[in-house]
Amino acid sequence: MTTIAWPEQADLEAWRHDFHRHPETAFEEHRTSARVAELLRSWGLEVHEGLAGTGIVAVLRGQRGEGPAIGLRADMDALHVTEMNDVAHASANPGRMHACGHDGHTTMLLGAARTLAAQPDFSGTVYFIFQPAEENEGGARVMIEDGLFERFPMQAVYSMHNWPGLPVGAAAVNAGPMMAAFDIFSLTLSGQGCHAAMPHLGKDTLLAACHLVTQLPALISREQPVHKPAVLSVTSFNAGDTFNVVPEQVKLRGTVRCFDMEQRARIEQRLRDVIAATATLHGLTAELDYIVNYPATINAPAHAEACAGVLAELLGEDKVHRNLPPSMGSEDFAFMSQRCPGAYIWMGNGENSASLHNPKYDFNDALLPLGVRYWVSLVTALLRDGKLPSAE
Ligand SMILES: [Zn+2]
Ligand SMILES: [Zn+2]
Numbered sequence: 001m002t003t004i005a006w007p008e009q010a011d012l013e014a015w016r017h018d019f020h021r022h023p024e025t026a027f028e029e030h031r032t033s034a035r036v037a038e039l040l041r042s043w044g045l046e047v048h049e050g051l052a053g054t055g056i057v058a059v060l061r062g063q064r065g066e067g068p069a070i071g072l073r074a075d076m077d078a079l080h081v082t083e084m085n086d087v088a089h090a091s092a093n094p095g096r097m098h099a100c101g102h103d104g105h106t107t108m109l110l111g112a113a114r115t116l117a118a119q120p121d122f123s124g125t126v127y128f129i130f131q132p133a134e135e136n137e138g139g140a141r142v143m144i145e146d147g148l149f150e151r152f153p154m155q156a157v158y159s160m161h162n163w164p165g166l167p168v169g170a171a172a173v174n175a176g177p178m179m180a181a182f183d184i185f186s187l188t189l190s191g192q193g194c195h196a197a198m199p200h201l202g203k204d205t206l207l208a209a210c211h212l213v214t215q216l217p218a219l220i221s222r223e224q225p226v227h228k229p230a231v232l233s234v235t236s237f238n239a240g241d242t243f244n245v246v247p248e249q250v251k252l253r254g255t256v257r258c259f260d261m262e263q264r265a266r267i268e269q270r271l272r273d274v275i276a277a278t279a280t281l282h283g284l285t286a287e288l289d290y291i292v293n294y295p296a297t298i299n300a301p302a303h304a305e306a307c308a309g310v311l312a313e314l315l316g317e318d319k320v321h322r323n324l325p326p327s328m329g330s331e332d333f334a335f336m337s338q339r340c341p342g343a344y345i346w347m348g349n350g351e352n353s354a355s356l357h358n359p360k361y362d363f364n365d366a367l368l369p370l371g372v373r374y375w376v377s378l379v380t381a382l383l384r385d386g387k388l389p390s391a392e
Contacts, residue, residue, distance in 0.1 A: 004376065005118050007111045012368040015039070015110060017089035019103035020363070023078030023096040026133035029054040032076045032106070036130050039110055043117040045128070048151070052142035057152050058128040060117055067124025067386035071157035071340070072375055073333060074109035075102045075134035084359035100356050101162040101349065104363030106130060108160075108371030115376050122383035127152045133332075138294065140332040149339055156303060156388050157342040158378060159333040160371065164355050166348030168366045171311045171374075172321040173345040175301035180229070180257040181264055182294040182330035187212075187275060191284045193248035202246045206239045208282035209250040212275065213237065216254070219270045230258035230267060231328050257328045259296045268292075295334040300341035302389035307343045310377045314370070329356075347371060 015035075024032050033054040040047045045058040054076070083090050083097040091097045113128045129148070133139030166172060189209055194202025213234045224230045236253035240246075256271070258264050268290055279286035299307075304322075311320045324346075333344050347367055354361040382388055 004115060006369065007114055007372060009365075009369060012107055012111055012372070013365050016103050016107040016363065016365065016368060019106055020089045020098045021092050023091050023093050023098045023103070025080060025096055026077050026135060026137040026139065027053050029076045029132045033130070033132070036076065036106060036110065040113055040128070043114045045113060045117050051146045051148060052132055052139050054132040055139065055143045055146070056130040057148070058113060059152070060113065060120055060126045060128070062122035062124050062126075062383060063120045064123035067122070067383055068156070068388050069125040069127065069152070069154040070379070070382060070388070071127040071129050071152070071154045071336070071342075072109060072112065072379070073129040073131060073140075073157060073159040073336060074105040075131050075139070076106050077102055077133050077135055077139065079135055079357060081357065081359055085362055087362065097359065098363065099358060099361045100135065101361070101363040102134065104162055104368065104371070105160065108368055109375060111368065111372035112375030112379070115372060116379060122379055123386045124383045126379055126383070127154055138332045138335065140335040144335055144339060154340060156382070157336045157340045158303070158307065159336070159342075159344045160374065161331065161344070161346055162349040162363060162367060163346035164349045164353035164361070165351060166346060168348050168350050168364055169315055169370065170319045170321065170348040171315060171345055172324045173304050173308050173311065173343060174299055174323065174326060175304040177259045177296060177298050177326040178344050179297035179326060179331040179334065180259055180328045181261070181296040181334070183256045183264065183268065184291050184293055185254055185256070185271065186289045187252045188287045189250045189252075189279065189284050190287070191248065191282065194246050196244045196246055199246055203283045204246050205250040205284055206247055208278055208284055209237065209239060209252055212252065212278055215274055215278070216271060219267060219274065223270060224263065224267070228258070228260060228263055229326070229328065230256070230263060232256045232267065232271075257330065259298070259326065261296070294330045294332050295338050297331045297334040297337060297344050299337070299343040300389075303341055303343040306382060306389045307345050307378065310374065310381050311345065314373055314377055347374065
């Protein structure tokens with residue numbers, strides 16, 4: 001029985017605080033990526049840079065010989081948020097912040113890479129995937145377009161996210177939906193601007209847009225089955241800039257989220273129908289840009305069960321939730337798990353943690369060693385006897 005040389009807490013915190021202090025947003029993670037590559041090389045891993053620009057894949061082959069290949073994925077990007085924490089490692093880049101904990105995700109995967117590189121006591125291959133641009137820009141999709149799965153063929157892929165509200169030492173994994181699909185839309189309504197005292201001489205875009213703001217959410221509440229979660233929010237309304245003019249144009253923006261891809265297509269179609277009908281009713285033209293963005297993150301049941309087993313051994317069976325309601329937030333890991341089976345888990349960031357994307361959020365350092373242990377235990381469990389969970 002060999003003892004595993006876990007990284008020191010002080011080292012993990014030093015890496016994480018350095019990333020936190022120097023946050024970089026989508027596809028601009030140059031400093032972060034260079035530091036990740038430098039550390040991985042210093043531990044003897046084979047490092048491939050440049051996927052999706054700043055993305056990295058590090059390769060580690062087990063000393064027990066041939067076996068399956070699996071991918072472990074962390075995200076590296078920060079957000080356009082101004083940090084409000086008063087801590088020594090607070091962001092030094094104004095307007096940018098690690099408000100989603102990707103600094104912690106990167107650190108935990110680094111810790112696992114170091115631990116496993118020192119003792120690659122498994123059969124097969126582990127690919128450590130450090131991806132850019134999880135927020136909004138779909139860095140996972142771009143890595144796939146850059147040949148992630150062709151250059152590094154793998155039979156399974158796994159990821160994790162810290163989860164505020166869950167205590168540190170608790171985790172969650174569902175055998176199915178974890179995060180919703182995420183679409184966005186932009187609408188421009190054009191009519192005929194006129195004097196506000198003579199509305200009969202124009203076509204009122206603003207009034208029509210107000211109808212849409214109240215009507216569109218009803219596409220969910222009145223048309224979708226109540227047991228199938230879906231949400232539509234109008235999030236931006238821009239029109240007019242004075243007292244006595246009916247504006248020529250109105251611009252609306254919003255988002256649609258759900259888990260079922262047929263339902264997603266139906267909602268999009270109905271949104272198009274309602275916008276077209278409203279435009280006709282008010283004598284306007286409508287230009288809609290509907291972007292099908294991230295897919296839903298759906299865990300393969302056998303892989304979710306394997307992850308839950310590892311978590312139960314690490315944290316205790318009573319600390320592992322297998323049936324939490326999925327989040328209506330989204331996650332671009334979905335692009336990877338759509339191509340390759342696997343599972344995505346949540347690990348507790350603490351009950352008192354500020355929520356994700358909040359300016360007072362900070363990744364909880366107490367979670368760092370647990371995340372490292374999870375990754376190492378998962379590799380050991382999956383690649384011990386060379387048999388991955390079978391696809392259902
Ligand atoms: Zn986020
Ligand atoms: Zn995130």
